[in-house]
Amino acid sequence: MSQFFTQAILTATVASGIALATPFLLASLGETIGQRSGVINLGLDGIMLLSAFTSYYVALNTGNLGLAVLSGVGVGFLMGIATAFISVTLKAEQGISGIGVYLFGLGLSDLLFVKLVGTPLPIASLPAFRIPVLADIPILGPMLFQQTLLVYFAFLLVPVVTFILDRTTYGMKIKAAGENPAAADSLGVSVARIRWSAVLIGCSMAGLAGTSLLLYDGIFQQNLTQSEGFIAVALVYFGAWTAVGVMGGSLLYGLVAAVVLAWKALGIIPLSASDLAATAPAVLTVLALLWVGRRFRQPAVLGKPYERGE
Amino acid sequence: MATHVETGPAPAGTATAGPPPAVAASGVTKRFTGGVVANDRVTFESRRGEVHALLGENGAGKTTLCNILTGLYRPDEGDISIDGRAVHFRSPHDAHAAGIFMVHQHLSLVDSLTVAENVVLGWSRTGGVRYSPHRVEAEITEIAERYHVRVDPRARVWQLSLGERQRVDILKALYRDARILILDEPTTVLTPAEIEQLFSSVREMVAGDRTVVFISHKLPEVLEIADRVTILRKGRSVTTVERAGTDASQLARLMVGHDLAEGRVRRATAGSGSQAPLVGPRTGSFFPTGGVPTAGTSVAGIGDASGAVDSPAPAPMLRLDAVCADGDFGRQVLFDVTLGIRPGEILGIAGVAGNGQRELAEVIAGLRPHTKGSVRVGDEPLTSGDARGAIERGIAFVPEDRMGTGVSPSLSVTENLILKAYRSGAAHAGPVLLMSRADAEAVSLMERFDIRASGPHALVRQLSGGNVQKVVLARELSSEPRVVIAASPTRGLDVGATEYVRSVLVGAAERGAAIMLISEDLDEIVELSDRIAVLYEGRVAGIVDAGRCTYEELGLMMAGAA
Numbered sequence: 001m002s003q004f005f006t007q008a009i010l011t012a013t014v015a016s017g018i019a020l021a022t023p024f025l026l027a028s029l030g031e032t033i034g035q036r037s038g039v040i041n042l043g044l045d046g047i048m049l050l051s052a053f054t055s056y057y058v059a060l061n062t063g064n065l066g067l068a069v070l071s072g073v074g075v076g077f078l079m080g081i082a083t084a085f086i087s088v089t090l091k092a093e094q095g096i097s098g099i100g101v102y103l104f105g106l107g108l109s110d111l112l113f114v115k116l117v118g119t120p121l122p123i124a125s126l127p128a129f130r131i132p133v134l135a136d137i138p139i140l141g142p143m144l145f146q147q148t149l150l151v152y153f154a155f156l157l158v159p160v161v162t163f164i165l166d167r168t169t170y171g172m173k174i175k176a177a178g179e180n181p182a183a184a185d186s187l188g189v190s191v192a193r194i195r196w197s198a199v200l201i202g203c204s205m206a207g208l209a210g211t212s213l214l215l216y217d218g219i220f221q222q223n224l225t226q227s228e229g230f231i232a233v234a235l236v237y238f239g240a241w242t243a244v245g246v247m248g249g250s251l252l253y254g255l256v257a258a259v260v261l262a263w264k265a266l267g268i269i270p271l272s273a274s275d276l277a278a279t280a281p282a283v284l285t286v287l288a289l290l291w292v293g294r295r296f297r298q299p300a301v302l303g304k305p306y307e308r309g310e
Numbered sequence: 311m312a313t314h315v316e317t318g319p320a321p322a323g324t325a326t327a328g329p330p331p332a333v334a335a336s337g338v339t340k341r342f343t344g345g346v347v348a349n350d351r352v353t354f355e356s357r358r359g360e361v362h363a364l365l366g367e368n369g370a371g372k373t374t375l376c377n378i379l380t381g382l383y384r385p386d387e388g389d390i391s392i393d394g395r396a397v398h399f400r401s402p403h404d405a406h407a408a409g410i411f412m413v414h415q416h417l418s419l420v421d422s423l424t425v426a427e428n429v430v431l432g433w434s435r436t437g438g439v440r441y442s443p444h445r446v447e448a449e450i451t452e453i454a455e456r457y458h459v460r461v462d463p464r465a466r467v468w469q470l471s472l473g474e475r476q477r478v479d480i481l482k483a484l485y486r487d488a489r490i491l492i493l494d495e496p497t498t499v500l501t502p503a504e505i506e507q508l509f510s511s512v513r514e515m516v517a518g519d520r521t522v523v524f525i526s527h528k529l530p531e532v533l534e535i536a537d538r539v540t541i542l543r544k545g546r547s548v549t550t551v552e553r554a555g556t557d558a559s560q561l562a563r564l565m566v567g568h569d570l571a572e573g574r575v576r577r578a579t580a581g582s583g584s585q586a587p588l589v590g591p592r593t594g595s596f597f598p599t600g601g602v603p604t605a606g607t608s609v610a611g612i613g614d615a616s617g618a619v620d621s622p623a624p625a626p627m628l629r630l631d632a633v634c635a636d637g638d639f640g641r642q643v644l645f646d647v648t649l650g651i652r653p654g655e656i657l658g659i660a661g662v663a664g665n666g667q668r669e670l671a672e673v674i675a676g677l678r679p680h681t682k683g684s685v686r687v688g689d690e691p692l693t694s695g696d697a698r699g700a701i702e703r704g705i706a707f708v709p710e711d712r713m714g715t716g717v718s719p720s721l722s723v724t725e726n727l728i729l730k731a732y733r734s735g736a737a738h739a740g741p742v743l744l745m746s747r748a749d750a751e752a753v754s755l756m757e758r759f760d761i762r763a764s765g766p767h768a769l770v771r772q773l774s775g776g777n778v779q780k781v782v783l784a785r786e787l788s789s790e791p792r793v794v795i796a797a798s799p800t801r802g803l804d805v806g807a808t809e810y811v812r813s814v815l816v817g818a819a820e821r822g823a824a825i826m827l828i829s830e831d832l833d834e835i836v837e838l839s840d841r842i843a844v845l846y847e848g849r850v851a852g853i854v855d856a857g858r859c860t861y862e863e864l865g866l867m868m869a870g871a872a
């Protein structure tokens with residue numbers, strides 16, 4: 001009996017850990033692509049917030065979750081245009097402009113929320129999709145194969161991004177733009193075009209990440225992301241700029257968060273310490289980052305605009 | 311006498327009937343911001359199936375011209391044509407599509423990618439998006455075999471030596487089936503054996519009717535490989551001569567515009583008595599009549615290593631005792647290196663690149679920790695890996711990789727010159743830099759070291775390769791160091807600048823500094839050093855008097871056979 005109980009809890013915790021990891025995975029996969037091309041996007045969190053709000057507003061007014069997802073990605077794409085324009089075309093200092101984009105997203109999503117919504121109502125949440133056969137495997141089935149489509153999609157992107165980076169000419173150009181843009185340029189690779197495209201992909205995925213966070217929570221609130229977009233940036237370092245590494249980092253974060261939630265629900269963590277416990281995933285991630293972070297080299301020109309020597 | 315093909319600002323001299331030149335530039339002018347006219351109505355043409363050398367002093371505009379020919383820069387005036395058709399390249403990609411490719415002076419490879427990935431970057435033979443390593447690797451291996459440019463297609467570029475990297479760049483050109491290859495100072499990073507290999511590749515290429523434009527400051531090389539030579543001077547094309555009708559002294563005269571003072575800088579003590587065996591085929595003393603010592607009268611009893619045993623020799627200024635150190639990847643690269651250099655002495659470090667020379671220099675400069683042993687300047691031991699301590703004890707370092715370690719390319723000449731002096735110099739009041747005084751100091755150094763730039767505010771990355779090196783030398787040697795570590799200090803410098811640098815080093819020795827001269831150029835080592843230490847696989851294979859050794863002896867030690 002008690003064994004069944006712990007097993008059920010364990011399954012539920014892992015399942016929710018995976019769901020919790022999904023927004024991070026989406027955001028940091030996109031950020032990996034951007035950073036590989038040499039552009040660091042600290043505005044990620046702001047983009048996630050704007051997308052989350054947009055999806056919420058669309059879902060609230062149309063009840064159509066598909067449309068909500070599309071609009072979230074669309075807003076991410078639009079923010080990507082702004083980010084690429086600032087970072088690539090105007091060659092702005094990426095640390096500063098990123099903070100600017102973040103503050104813009106934070107403020108605007110808040111303002112729109114207050115002006116347009118007023119009293120928050122929950123929206124329908126994304127239904128879990130049972131993958132036939134697999135979902136019926138004991139233990140593993142409920143952990144892995146009864147998730148929402150967004151979760152499957154996010155994890156499916158891991159091999160896709162790996163393939164793009166390592167096995168396509170486009171991926172090679174991305175890496176060249178981030179490592180030695182002058183070399184890429186001399187070979188006729190347009191560094192600006194490559195970086196634009198990488199930033200657009202990254203920001204669209206950040207938008208989807210915001211939407212997936214919203215759909216997990218089912219309701220929007222001020223500063224919904226609680227700066228998790230910054231964690232997503234850190235996870236890229238943790239993951240050593242690889243899709244698989246980023247997935248590992250996201251899962252670590254998601255699972256620790258799920259355990260904290262479960263322990264809180266079970267009363268293992270006293271209420272008084274719950275705020276402190278909520279920081280555990282972030283603290284653990286940063287510690288892990290310190291441990292792995294120094295062993296890998298970041299893209300050589302990360303954060304540096306490219307200018308021809310003419 | 312030489313057959314001069316008169317060229318001028320007029321459109322390409324197609325006086326000779328026959329096929330149009332493979333590549334031609336006529337009346338090309340390029341001005342840079344800051345008022346430098348790097349190319350001034352340059353006319354140049356090269357035929358199919360020929361090796362055409364471009365010759366000129368540092369800053370003459372060779373690299374600029376080639377950058378224009380390959381679409382990296384656009385000319386302000388003038389026309390470019392390929393096979394007689396006018397072309398207007400908007401990017402290097404356009405140039406590649408037209409069959410012209412340049413291997414740059416500062417190689418442009420992506421370190422984290424593999425050789426194969428670097429080769430196909432921006433170019434796919436099939437035009438597809440998918441990258442299939444096996445197919446590309448096979449293609450590369452085939453080209454590599456055919457042109458003797460062997461390199462493992464699966465290696466990552468950061469693992470390769472400079473010579474191998476250059477082969478990757480050449481492979482890029484051949485993979486794109488370039489009809490015209492421009493090699494900008496390819497031999498500066500190569501060992502003698504690698505140079506032979508490069509030349510055999512080049513011959514293979516021109517035999518296949520390709521055109522090779524070859525830039526070098528070493529006249530014997532030019533005379534060995536080129537069919538014709540075009541000379542640039544101060545941005546203008548002076549003339550084009552046939553190799554068969556010219557010689558080194560004529561080329562030098564054309565380059566400089568007047569006769570050079572004869573003779574190479576060498577130490578009086580060095581190489582004397584063994585002149586004959588020391589002049590190898592490539593080396594050639596630059597002037598046939600040369601070999602007259604003009605500088606470097608030895609400081610009595612000090613530079614003379616042979617007398618050191620019996621006369622009470624001064625204590626070494628720099629002393630290394632059983633120094634061990636690890637390389638970049640944690641592998642030990644220096645094993646019990648023991649050396650001493652007395653004040654006024656030049657110790658040459660010979661060896662094939664990659665036998666620990668760079669690490670040795672870095673250990674002494676405090677840029678790399680030593681794991682065992684001790685380094686002393688005078689009586690003071692150096693703390694392992696303490697660059698600032700090394701500077702304070704009077705160690706000057708002229709690094710091999712000047713763009714990376716030597717200078718900050720995006721800072722101005724002034725800023726680079728005071729990078730080190732800011733602690734002691736007069737160019738500051740407390741923590742505040744006095745820019746006008748720094749500029750004045752920079753201007754006087756620019757004059758003293760003959761640094762050609764538009765002014766003290768020119769950015770170092772805009773200088774020609776040779777002038778960058780002069781900036782490093784000016785900064786390091788103007789502080790009257792007690793020890794100078796010079797790694798390939800004349801690499802990439804033109805004849806005049808090379809002589810100048812040599813005289814600066816000899817002068818520093820005469821003022822009592824201990825000089826360590828690291829070079830792959832044996833002639834240079836032999837001509838300047840008092841004693842020569844050979845490094846082989848991180849160990850001192852032997853130390854000999856420069857005046858008493860032969861090339862055979864040194865060669866055997868360098869190959870680990872002695």
Ligand SMILES: Nc1ncnc2c1ncn2[C@@H]1O[C@H](COP(=O)(O)OP(=O)(O)OP(=O)(O)O)[C@@H](O)[C@H]1O
Pocket residue numbers: 309310342343344346347348366367368369370371372373374375415762763764771772773774775776777802804
């Ligand atoms: N990007 C640039 N911006 C400004 N000035 C430049 C730039 N590139 C070159 N120059 C200037 O143009 C002149 C010619 O330079 P170039 O690099 O063509 O000389 P070079 O003949 O190749 O010399 P070296 O033998 O030293 O390599 C130099 O005075 C240099 O300072």
Ligand SMILES: [Mg+2]
Pocket residue numbers: 372373374415494774775
């Ligand atoms: Mg040059």
